[in-house]
Amino acid sequence: MCTDVPVLRDDVLTLRGHRADDVDRVLEMASDPEMGRWTTVPTPYTRADAESFVFETVPRGWSDGSAMSWAIEYDNRFVGNVDIRGQGVVADIGFALHPDARGRGLMHRAVELALAYAFGQAGKRVVQWKAPVGNLASLRVAHACGFTLDARVPDMIDLRGDVRDAWCGSIRAGDSTDPKSTWWATTFETERFRLRPLAETDDERIRETLDDPVSRTYLFGRPSPLTIEHAAAERTRKWWTAARGETCTWAVTDPADDLYLGDITLLDIDEVTGAEAGFYTHPDSRGIGALGETFPAVVEHAFDVLGLRRLTLFAADSNTGSKALAESAGFRWFGTQPLAARSGGVFEDLVGYELLRP
Template sequence: MSRVPAEPSWSPDVPVLTDGVVTLRAHRSTDVGRIVEMATDPQMIRWTRVPTPYARGDAEQFALADIPRGWDEGTAMGWAIDHGDRYVGNVDIRGAGAIADIGFALHPDARGLGVMQHSVRLAVDHAFGVGKRVVRWQAAAGNLASLRVAHACGFTLDAVVRDGVEIRGTICDTWVGSLRADDPLTPKTTWCASTFETERFRLRPLLESDDERIRETLDDPVSRKYLFGRPVPLTLEHAAAERQRKWWTAARGETCTWVVADLATDTYLGDITLLGIDEVTGAEAGFYTHPDARGSGVLAEAFPAVVDHAFGVMGMRRLTMFAAASNRGSKSLAQSAGFREFGTQELAASSAGVFEDLIGFELLCD
């Protein structure tokens, strides 16, 4: 077992980096208590492989022995993050060669302040300055906070790797991204995550708390009639995967999904998605309605508001919709929102296992 010094006696040349908002510096023994608080936070335990249980000795080993060893051996560069005159987390660049990996963690009382975006930019800028050519990021699929940081700092969101990581005995898919030395440290894609309201509804991004209502919606017989290829039975895990997929594709600038929520209770009543977002072709609109919200005019009120938002706020020039020939509700919704029918794809829809025609609708921005 490594001997842990009371204070690090290692090189005083660990660079101090600051942008006026945060400061990256060497770890100190005075950080240990807050490291323990961070490492025992439920979100840290959920999304990372931090040891659990985690005690003061673990924090001392990490901050006063493991981090110094990385600097001394040239295998890792790890910093403590200072913000508001206190330790608030860690950021480290790992790897001895031109390709490195980044890791970061934030104390719960510093979340939501943009601290990690500043810290990551400082760390990767230094890494590129000392010869790194590529910095790779990965996180368990569903770690929205980590995805937001990677997106904001200019990482290319490369792929979802199936079964990419094991956390406490559970195998999870992994989100992976990369940043090259000549990349700007700003978002590469437009991540639409807006919130706005109609008279009765709030349109907002998907939340994890929506999963059970998503499951009920997708598993409903009416939904299943027009949604082929869904697992049977459709579990809560499948609903979570649907949400995570929409988070990921939204971050990549490919889609945008709004939950249609009750204005008073914020209960999920359905969702509306713009798919295949493109500056030339526009986007395709799709939607679901929760079974207990059908017949209450949810989409009749919310869908035109999304159309107006897509044209007026997002700057889109064209929207399309497709509906199976037997799907009277979707066809009526398209027509009431001003879409015009532009063509039919013969036998291109599967409704309850029966092939039928698929009707195309489009709407151009005035």
């Protein structure tokens, strides 16, 4: 156990050295399924592992300069860890919260305290963040703390022999800790439907939607067969691009059971050019007017709530449903690109529509 760890505080929590009375809470935290899913902690995690972490790993990091590890204390108890790792001017960060402390913004505060010390007293110049693709909680912390969300890197993380792609970000000494991008994620309702961000529970319905023959006619380049892993990749890609301020996606759902009926996405969001709209419908949701009701509502929401000034929509000339939906939402034809679409393996014209904010 290390006794000379610098103590860092704000008006809500404290970062301090680990103590013997933290062991039980460390064990509970590391035994949580989410920890096993997203981190390299041993699985199963034992009391001996917790004691080794508190009494050996953490003190050794402070002693040899390889890691600065703090216990996060809130409401007079241990609620998590935050670590700045690496001996040079470039370091990386890791963090974890006990399940009963999540959802209160505590990690945001802890990371900001640790970064201030790293860039100040510890002389770090860059702190890097990485997480397995899909770790939405970690992505939210990195975004909130001002990390630039740099890239998705293939095959970067080894989770007990399971090689994963990684989301990667960085923050530099002198950078603001305010978010570097607008994370586009809102929830609202129409008369019959709820629109919300995509969730992991949507994956099977996303797979069924993308693998449907009607969808495949206009969505070329999709894997065949299309697996649940492909659907998850579609979802996590949209989470990442939303966090980077590039897209906004809503799952169209039934408020009674939250069942995914389709989704609507605004692509390539830009303050000048606006965004391009696109949408999918689950095969068993066609004919109930889901997009007919929700797409005009998304258009209104994009203008009045998100503050966009222009929307575009492109459809293959044979896609009469998409063209009719564009026109019913007030879009106007502005041009046709000859043979710029491929539908069912056949090249055809691509029709463009646009709508300006009133």
